[in-house]
Amino acid sequence: MSKLALSSTTSSRTSTLNKFQETVNWLYNQLPVYQRSGGANYKIDLSKTHALMEHLGHPEKRFKSIHVAGTNGKGSVSHMLASIFQEAGYKVGLYTSPHLRDFRERVKINGVMISKEEVIEFVDTHKSAFQALELSFFEMTVGLAFDCFVNHQVDIAIVEVGMGGRLDSTNVITPEVSVITNIGLDHQAFLGNDIATIAGEKAGIIKPGIPVVIGQRQVETTPVFLKAAAQNDAPILWADEAIRTNYSTDLKGEYQVHNVRTAVAAVHQQELFEIEETHVKAGLRNVVENTGLLGRWQILSTNPLTICDTGHNADGIRFIINQLENTPHEHLHLVWGMVNDKDIDSVLRMLPTKATYYFCKPDIPRGLDAETLHSAAKKIGLQGKAHTSVKNALIAAKAIAGKEDLIFVGGSTFVVAEVV
Secondary structure (H helix, E strand, O other): OHHHHHHHHHHHHHHHHHHHHHHHHHHHHOOHHHHHHOHHHOOOOOHHHHHHHHHOOOHHHHOEEEEEEOOOOHHOOOHHHHHHHOOOOOOEEEOOOOOOHHHHHHHOOOOOHHHHHHHHHHHHHHHHHHHHHHHOOHHHHHHHHHHHHHHHHEEEEEEEEEOOOOOOOOOOOOOOOOEEOOOOOOHHHHHOOOHHHHHHHHHOOOOOOEEEEEEOOOOOOOHHHHHHHHOOOOOOHHHHOOOOOOOOOOOOOOOOHHHHHHHHHHHHHOOOOOOOOHHHHHHHOHHHHHOOOOOOOOEEEOOOOEEOOOOOHHHHHHHHHHHHHHOOOEEEEEEOOOOOOOOOHHHHHOOOOOOOEEEOOOOOOOOOHHHHHHHHHOOOOOOOEEEEHHHHHHHHHHHHHOOOOEEEEEEHHHHHHHOO
């Protein structure tokens, strides 16, 4: 390639990158984004999403899907399902949120992120309509995903709920199977202050006549799901009771056993696609390779062993603490940051006292100030220091940790996003 051609190619790539970043920034800036700014973007109905679907020619009706909700595990289950269907030879769309490094992680086709050009073209084509409808970031992103699934002619799309279920923008599809992984306390300001109420919001994805798989039977949620299923004449199955086979998966973390059973149960409940046991096993063994999933008990480095995980609510943190205790190490170092809408004291009281902490603030508006976090932690006996960034906190931990120590990075999805 000549110097002139190389220069032209480089210039074109730079131009696309700049335009892509401008486009993503525009999406973020239209209305406050819940994941970044908090509750100002939480809506009361799906009217705008329905209006968007009409504008786009109703893409939600033009592809097959599996819909996945839940407090914890819905991202892992979604990626497991995508991997299994890929192993069976199907073309699979995958919609998840939030992203960790690249906005395009939210929309993948057979594990490959959509192109920057697709994002740019979609927004340029529909920008005026988006402005007229006053859509949120999340609504526009769901529109992008569904439009891409149609354009790429996917055989099936795995669609993860963003928050809740009943009012989530993804809840305009009619899937082959509805999946609810488990229910825990999270986003109480929007979904309710008790398990049963939150379950009611998640149960909003149950559709008439469509099978629903529940990941785990829980005393508080069982009556809620039974009632919703009965009202919709929807066959209901509890994965932890139905699936007894032990499967291996490349996703580390002891908590994945529940997610594996949920994914397998969902595959069994759908009848449209031919999935063999060999596909299930291969799909579960190759989730990361097939889908590019990041941040689930992910090993960042060794010597010392450094691990990150996106678990951030009570149930997720409980699983993490249990696995940290079962991971051999001399001393534990926690690089820890949170967002400001969590119950800080409740979370901190769950953490081990025999550890050294490196408190930090994830680089988003919702990020909790590191000094504030440090002060709250100090009051309950957690020892450590506040650092100016996630990166600096991790550097400090690595400088102090011995070869046989264990470093864990977590507390928020947005903390993990800065280290993967």
